[in-house]
Amino acid sequence: MSNIYQLAKQFHRFVLFITVFLGIIMMGTGIVLKYSFIATRFQLLDLGLMRYLHNTFSLFFSIALSFMILTGLLLYFLPVLIRRKAVSSQVPPEQK
DSSP, X not given: OXXXXXXXXXXXXXXXXXXXXXXXXXXXXXXXXXSTHHHHHSTTOOHHHHHHHHHHHHHHHHHHHHHHHHHHHHHHHHHHHHHHHHHHHHSOGGGO
């Protein structure tokens, strides 16, 4: 069981960095889309490109966040299940 926990922990950390990176991109493009006067001041920012990037990265952000939530739940509940299994195996059979 500890191998599953370690693997989930490593995967959770990896997906965390992906989620943060994609979140920064989503935040930047979302700010440009909400406050369009930023795009008018800087001629290099195209609203169509920002909308495309925001739309494209949102799918990957959602997938990465979902995996992060699932591994986080596994990391939270796995020690509880291991403890519960250990306690139930220590109780004498007459008291079950």
